[in-house]
Amino acid sequence: MTRLFTLNKYFKKYKGKMSLGILFILISDIAQVYIPLVLKDSIDSLKKNPNIELIIKYALIIFALAVLSGFFRYMIRQTIIVVSRKIEFDIRQDFWTHLLRLSHRYFQNTSTGNIMAHATNDISAVRMYVGPAVMYSIDTSVKFIVVIIIMLSLSPILTVYTLIPLPILSYFVYKLSKKIHKKFTLIQEKFSDITTMAQENFSGMRIIKSYVREIFEIEKFAKESSEYRKRNMDKIKIQALFAPLLFLITGTSIIILILVGGNMIIDGKLTLGDIAAFMFYLGLLIWPTIAFGWVANIVQQADASLKRLQTIYNEEIEIKENSDTDKSITKINGTIKFENVTFKYMDNLPEVLSNISIEIPQGSTLAIVGHTGVGKTSFVNLISRLFDVSSGRILIDGNDIKSIPLNILRENVGMVPQETFLFSDSLQNNILYGVEKANTELLNKVSDISQLTKDVNDFPQKFNTVLGERGITLSGGQKQRTCLARALAINPKILILDDSFSAVDTKTEEEILVNLKEFMKDRTSIIISHRISTVKDADNIIVLENGIIKEQGTHEKLLELGGIYYDIHYKQLLEEELEKE
Numbered sequence: 152m153t154r155l156f157t158l159n160k161y162f163k164k165y166k167g168k169m170s171l172g173i174l175f176i177l178i179s180d181i182a183q184v185y186i187p188l189v190l191k192d193s194i195d196s197l198k199k200n201p202n203i204e205l206i207i208k209y210a211l212i213i214f215a216l217a218v219l220s221g222f223f224r225y226m227i228r229q230t231i232i233v234v235s236r237k238i239e240f241d242i243r244q245d246f247w248t249h250l251l252r253l254s255h256r257y258f259q260n261t262s263t264g265n266i267m268a269h270a271t272n273d274i275s276a277v278r279m280y281v282g283p284a285v286m287y288s289i290d291t292s293v294k295f296i297v298v299i300i301i302m303l304s305l306s307p308i309l310t311v312y313t314l315i316p317l318p319i320l321s322y323f324v325y326k327l328s329k330k331i332h333k334k335f336t337l338i339q340e341k342f343s344d345i346t347t348m349a350q351e352n353f354s355g356m357r358i359i360k361s362y363v364r365e366i367f368e369i370e371k372f373a374k375e376s377s378e379y380r381k382r383n384m385d386k387i388k389i390q391a392l393f394a395p396l397l398f399l400i401t402g403t404s405i406i407i408l409i410l411v412g413g414n415m416i417i418d419g420k421l422t423l424g425d426i427a428a429f430m431f432y433l434g435l436l437i438w439p440t441i442a443f444g445w446v447a448n449i450v451q452q453a454d455a456s457l458k459r460l461q462t463i464y465n466e467e468i469e470i471k472e473n474s475d476t477d478k479s480i481t482k483i484n485g486t487i488k489f490e491n492v493t494f495k496y497m498d499n500l501p502e503v504l505s506n507i508s509i510e511i512p513q514g515s516t517l518a519i520v521g522h523t524g525v526g527k528t529s530f531v532n533l534i535s536r537l538f539d540v541s542s543g544r545i546l547i548d549g550n551d552i553k554s555i556p557l558n559i560l561r562e563n564v565g566m567v568p569q570e571t572f573l574f575s576d577s578l579q580n581n582i583l584y585g586v587e588k589a590n591t592e593l594l595n596k597v598s599d600i601s602q603l604t605k606d607v608n609d610f611p612q613k614f615n616t617v618l619g620e621r622g623i624t625l626s627g628g629q630k631q632r633t634c635l636a637r638a639l640a641i642n643p644k645i646l647i648l649d650d651s652f653s654a655v656d657t658k659t660e661e662e663i664l665v666n667l668k669e670f671m672k673d674r675t676s677i678i679i680s681h682r683i684s685t686v687k688d689a690d691n692i693i694v695l696e697n698g699i700i701k702e703q704g705t706h707e708k709l710l711e712l713g714g715i716y717y718d719i720h721y722k723q724l725l726e727e728e729l730e731k732e
Contacts (some may be wrong), residue, residue, distance in 0.1 A: 172230030187431035191424035230414035235282025280453030485675035518686030565643030627654030
């Protein structure tokens with residue numbers, strides 16, 4: 152159970168309230184365990200001298216003790232349970248913070264549904280340990296010890312006899328808890344699978360409908376849900392043994408109390424009040440006995456969940472600042488230089504880029520062309536440090552990219568990725584996502600540059616139009632132009648367009664490129680495109696093939712070479728001619 156000690160930092164943060172909660176437990180338990188003693192005295196006193204004054208007196212004392220115990224029981228929840236909710240919040244925030252710091256590589260290899268399962272079920276299971284398990288562990292331990300001491304003081308012999316069945320109950324509860332722990336782990340794993348499937352189905356709804364796979368997905372989900380239900384039922388069947396065991400074993404204790412205690416009353420060794428107190432104390436001991444096993448169950452489940460969470464916390468944050476980070480760098484101009492850069496996604500995978508060396512002067516435009524899978528996107532991902540180079544280095548304004556503070560680097564790199572992503576929010580909030588404060592003038596400016604304004608004017612709510620999930624209410628071209636406007640809104644020194652006009656018609660594309668030329672004056676632009684018409688005016692064009700720069704130069708120079716670039720250009724001209732016919 153050593154993994155649970157990783158929660159110590161959270162306990163330390165709220166140690167004041169936790170200590171107060173423990174004090175409230177002591178007061179509540181003392182008041183509660185004193186009630187049977189008052190009951191004992193009242194029965195014995197009333198047997199000798201029955202009168203209304205004594206009845207009222209003992210009734211008021213018991214009432215006062217019950218109110219006192221109940222009030223502090225309430226205060227326990229206002230301290231320990233409230234603290235558990237605060238710790239749950241802290242854990243969730245730390246978990247989220249850690250996730251956002253993980254590299255792009257981690258999210259490529261981990262399903263969203265699996266992460267969501269960790270963020271919901273697993274954190275909730277840990278909270279149960281932090282709150283109820285801690286509270287009941289202290290509560291039941293204190294109550295158990297005090298009650299046993301009082302029972303022994305009343306009659307050691309009767310105490311021994313009546314307590315014989317209780318360890319048996321605790322043993323069975325513990326054994327059942329171990330089985331529940333195993334079942335719970337299996338349930339959590341299956342819940343991750345279902346969450347992943349649901350998330351993928353919602354995201355790919357258009358594909359499912361387009362290929363008429365609704366029935367297939369329904370049956371597939373039903374199969375997974377059926378397995379999830381089966382695993383839950385397996386756990387419930389084990390839990391169902393708790394109640395029968397409770398009644399059987401506690402009933403045995405009461406039978407022993409009546410038989411042994413009754414004989415002791417007959418022999419004059421005990422009074423009727425003693426037996427009443429014993430009966431009450433047995434009732435108080437039943438819950439602690441069960442609670443020991445129940446708490447063990449919670450701890451087992453929390454340990455399983457914490458182990459799953461720990462696998463994420465153990466993920467190394469690959470892209471991070473270190474002692475080489477130069478905090479004095481507060482701005483970027485935009486001169487980029489690749490020096491013998493080699494990159495591969497994993498050590499056991501082939502190189503995506505190999506020994507790349509190139510300089511991109513500030514204010515210039517570099518275009519990258521090449522067939523699919525030659526490393527174009529990988530090239531630009533290295534500039535914003537979504538990944539780090541495997542060897543070699545990248546310089547910006549003469550500084551190693553690893554020495555530039557991450558926030559300074561990324562605030563100055565506007566990237567429009569191949570795959571557009573928009574939030575389920577207003578169009579305005581999507582465009583100004585990287586801007587601290589709403590700015591109408593900026594909003595209109597970047598929308599004009601990206602040729603989005605004319606579309607927005609047709610929307611009923613204009614810029615306040617709320618987009619569907621992932622911008623599903625927009626066309627492909629509108630999504631791309633919205634992403635372009637978002638990148639321009641941060642006023643970047645380096646603009647990267649990764650095949651960002653694939654869904655835009657050539658006329659609109661030309662208008663955007665003309666607008667960008669003015670906006671990106673004195674800034675650095677990198678354009679990836681399959682269309683030669685998009686890149687022909689770039690200051691420098693590189694052709695990537697098998698991870699290396701195969702050709703380099705201006706549009707005219709590359710056509711003169713008659714190589715890969717010329718072939719791509721020639722094929723596109725033929726396609727255009729065929730389309731005209």
